[in-house]
Amino acid sequence: MKAVPVEWADAETGELFAYPAGKPNIFRQGQIVYAQEGCAYCHTQMIRPTYLGYESWRPDFGKEGTVELPIRTRETRSGDYDGEQFAYLGVQRVGPDLSNVGYRHTEQWHHEHLYDPQSKRDFSVMPSFRHLYIKRKVKGQRSELALSNSKSTDTVVDEYEIVPTEKAKALVGYLMTLKKDDPFSGKVAGEPEDKKSDVKSK
Amino acid sequence: MPEEKEAQEDIQRRAAIDGSARFPVLFFITSAAVWLTLAAILGFVQQMKLHSPGFLDFSFLHFLNYGRSNPAFMGALVYGWAIQAGVGVGIWIMARLCRAEVKNPVTLIVAGHFWNLGVLIGVLGILFGHGTSIEWLAFPKAVWPILCGAFSLIVIWLVTMFHRRQDKEVYISVWYILGACFWFPWIFITANLFIHIFPGSAVAKAATNAWFMGSMIYLVLAPIGLASAYYIIPKVIGRPVHSAQLGYYGFWGLAVFGGWTGIQKFMGGPLPAWMPAVSGAAVIIMLIPVLIVTVNQIMTIKGKSIEVNSSPAVRFTVAGISFFVIYCVFSALNSFLTVGKFTQLSFTSLGTQLLAVYGFFSMTIFGAIYFIVPRLTGTEWPSLKRINSHFMLSIYAMGTLLVMHLFGGVWQSTAYGKFDAPLENAISAGKPYAIGGSVAWAVIVFATLGFLMNLVSILSRSGRSEIVSKFVKYIGGQENSG
DSSP states (O other), X not given: OOOOOEEEEOTTTOXXXXXXXXXXXXXXXHXXXXXXXXXXXXXXXXXXXXXXXXXXXXXXGTTTTTOSSOXXXXXXXXXXXXXXXXOOOOSOOSSOOOTTGGGTOOHHHHHHHHHOXXXXXXXXXXXXXXXXXXXXXXXXXXXXXXXXXXXXXXXXXXXXXXEEOHHHHHHHHHHHHOXXXXXXXXXXXXXXXXXXXXXXXX | OHHHXXXXXXXXXXXXXXXXXXXXXXXXXXXXXXXXXXXXXXXXXXHHHHXXXXXXXXXGGGGGSHHHHHHHHHHIIIIIIIIHHHHXXXXXXXXXXXXXXXXXXXXXXXXXXXXXXXXXXXXXXXXXXXXXXXXXXXXXXXXXXXXXXXXXXXXXXXXXXXXXXXXXXXXXXXXXXXXXXXXXXXXXXXXXXXIIISOOOHHHHHHHHHHHHHHIIIIIIHHHHHHHHHHHHHHHHXXXXXXXXXXXXXXXXXXXXXXXXXXXXXXXXXXOTHHHHHHHHHHHHTHHHHHHHHHHHHHHHTTOHHHHHHOHHXXXXXXXXXXXXXXXXXXXXXXXXXXXXXXXXXXXXXXXXXXXXXXXXXXXXXXXXXXXXXXXXXXXXXXXXXXXXXXXXXXXXXXXXHHHHHHHHHHHHHHHHOTTSOHHHHHHHSXXXXXXXXXXXXXXXXXXXXXXXXXXXXXXXXXXXXXSOHHHXXXXXXXXXX
């Protein structure tokens, strides 16, 4: 079931948009892996309004590295979860919020991070998801997806390569589609169309 | 003398009831205890993983990653231990209070086997990567019809027992147990249908899940725990419940408001704001029935501190009720936006669940088990020392978990609120508290192993058989009552 799209026009250009846009929001196959691995027990997908905390201003909850100044990510709305099997809003924040993780990193970064999280952030308490990757002998050319941060214990770097399985690809595909910030008109439900007339009536 | 004859008949009747209840009750209690041990070990592993992912980090043990061991642990704790032990204790209390024998214990045991099978498939399913990551419903989808069918089979026999009751009076414990018997299938089926079967918006499913957890605590665990408390305390103290009427008010308060709770967990989330608001209000109103229950219990044990201290059953029960009060006050505080914003989405949310399931429910049920099992086996607990250490260690561990989860959660979310600080600060803020939590879990594992050993040795009848309970004899210096 989906929320009814509401059309709205950009105030400056007059261009028409709709929220929710009606496009498939996420990569569903990957969400299944997200659930199976239990990512939702440490990561939330729910950004709260400022009256409940200032986390929406965190650069690492929004589009880290893409903007110069601190910029506020909007709080999540119900339309952001359209087309999902289940909204994994989360339990506790052991790791950062993932509502907008699709903006923050490249696919390669995600694969390397999933394989060995501490190689990207030494303070991380995330477990390694090595079981989603396979180590295989290089035959001919190296795979484009081969990871470059294989641990020293993996030995013989030249002969072997570590490549993601289908599950890992699906999971990263899902993470890359997590962009819960579709613009909307900003109109509050039930608010009168023309505010001026409302003022006059008083 | 007619009075003596009556008393003799009464004892014989009670022995017959105990004999009929013996196998199903012992079956449920023993398998629950095994699940508790498993849950405690998984609990320790998941807590260790929370702060040091290097713990047991072998490739072949990837199924112990936090994301899998945490839901597996919760599943084993709630479905393997809590509900199963609750059913065992519930059958016995029903049989005793309705003065009806358990007809058809075989069906109960068969249902129990299916329940255990369901939980086993569920826990293994989560560990081997088929979990759903839905809190308290993380078992693979296919499991819930098994659990539901098994529970319904058990409920049918409890209800027929109620129909065959020979005692005209319906005691407050019976109300609570019958309530839980009907509420569990209701909320379990509703939650599963709306989450797994019916189409619906993703956010509504998340809200259903939050409602399910709130209702499980207030409408299933709370009634069974309170039923046990309402039975054990008056029985051991030797004095009726202070006020039956207060008891009924408490019951109806729970029945009316219990089903509205849960969604306050997602306040500020992508839901219509009235949903968390209504749930939050219900949790706050729940303080009234809780106050009623507490006053009733306090008035019952008033001035009987010797009995409370000398009977392990009552000691555990009183501790459980105290944790229940703490849980309710704490949840009510969390329902206010001003407090909840510091505790929501942090360690605290898991801490409150543990407070309800381990602090309140398990402690109360331990009390009931320490009371019931000697009456079913006809032997006394082999080691009083082990019971006492179980009590002290459980209190200590639960207290530590409470502090770690509460302060850890506030610390953690405050750190995330400092938006211009680096991510490292926020992640390391919770770490010390997670380490503290694993100390508590190590203690729980130790205490649970002691409990299991005690239970196994009383079942194998290696315990000393004494006709008069040593706990009663201890008080019995001045009065010689049984």
